[in-house]
Amino acid sequence: MTHSPPAFHTMSIPRSRERAWPLQVHDRLGSTSDLCKDMLAAGQGQDGLAVLALEQTAGRGSRGRGWCDPGGNLALSVMLVGQGAIVPVGLWPFIAGLALYDAVAGFVPEAGALELKWPNDLLLHGRKMAGILIESGASEAGPWQVLGMGANLKAAPRIEGRELACLAECGVEVSPPDMARAVLRALDAWLECYAAQGFDAIRAAWLARAHPPGTKLRVLAGNQAFSGTFAGLAEDGILLLDTPAGPRQVVTGEVLMAGGRQE
CATH class of the missing domain: 2.30.30.100 (SH3 type barrels.)
Known part of the structure; x- marks a missing residue:
């Protein structure tokens, strides 16, 4: 059974070529990616729609793990439908990873504090502070992809056996909407790079931001x-x-x- 989405307000984040990311900002959601998939299942898919939750109660990480959000962190999903979903699914961790890296780097003054880890993690001082979950499928509107991106801004959840980091540990304060805007702008820039130069340019940029060879x-x-x-x-x-x-x-x-x- 599909439920009506909760109340939200919408922002417009400029993109290249006179386009924009419509960004829905919800006070509280179970999962931003689940809301996107519910909308797709109900025939309400919108290419480029981004969904941000200021608090996410049922987030999901890779390999079926839960992703706990105590509030104040980034919980963002982007819906891509039809022509917007032409990037192969296997390349999205690199494109989205670059967008996360560049967005976070804009708020972190310390050089070398960030690095990307294959296939879908962003590390801060060697500990995970952000991750990506890519899901795909098909609907009447055509193939779709949902990019889920989570980043610890205010607090790192406590998960037994895992070491996690958050931006607040570095004395950095940034709101989820401000980080979402930065991520979406960077995502558009890297999509433009991919369209113009192909995956070779994405691969080179990812390697330049990753842990060094020999790690x-x-x-x-x-x-x-x-x-x-x-x-x-x-x-x-x-x-x-x-x-x-x-x-x-x-x-x-x-x-x-x-x-x-x-x-």
């Missing part, structure tokens, strides 16, 4: 666990790892930094 990584993939050092990205975005058994390509899996920290 020790541990990968959990299904019932397998193996370690190696970061050796870059393949031309299609697959993780390249140098292991004791030789070079290895990682298509999917959970990547942990050296020392077993749970980012």
Whole structure:
């Protein structure tokens, strides 16, 4: 059963080519991505629609994890429909990751504090402070994708066995709407870059913002666990790892930094 969306107010965030991101700002939602998918299922999909919750009570992370939001953090989803969904799903973690990085970097004065971790995390001082969840499907309006982006701005949730960071630890105060505006502007810029220069430019920019080659990584993939050092990205975005058994390509899996920290 589909419920009517709660009350909200709408902002317009300028894009290139005389377009705009319509941004719905909700005081409280279960999940911004679930609201987008409910709207798509009800035939109310709108390409480029962004949904922001000032408090999110049932957020979701990767691999079925919950993503707790105590309020004051970024909980943002973007709906892409039809022609807006032409970017291959596997490339979105890189494009969205660059947008998150650049948006957060605009508020963090310390050089080198941020780095991207494959496939969809943003680290602050080596600890996860933001992540991305990409979902896709099809409706009567055509294929769709929903980009969910969460960032710890005011507080980092406490999750056993995981070390998380938030911007407030750096003395940075930024509101969710201000961060959402920065993310959407950066997202538009990187979409324009992808349209003009292809994934090679995205890959190069992502690598420039990621942990350096040689960083020790541990990968959990299904019932397998193996370690190696970061050796870059393949031309299609697959993780390249140098292991004791030789070079290895990682298509999917959970990547942990050296020392077993749970980012």
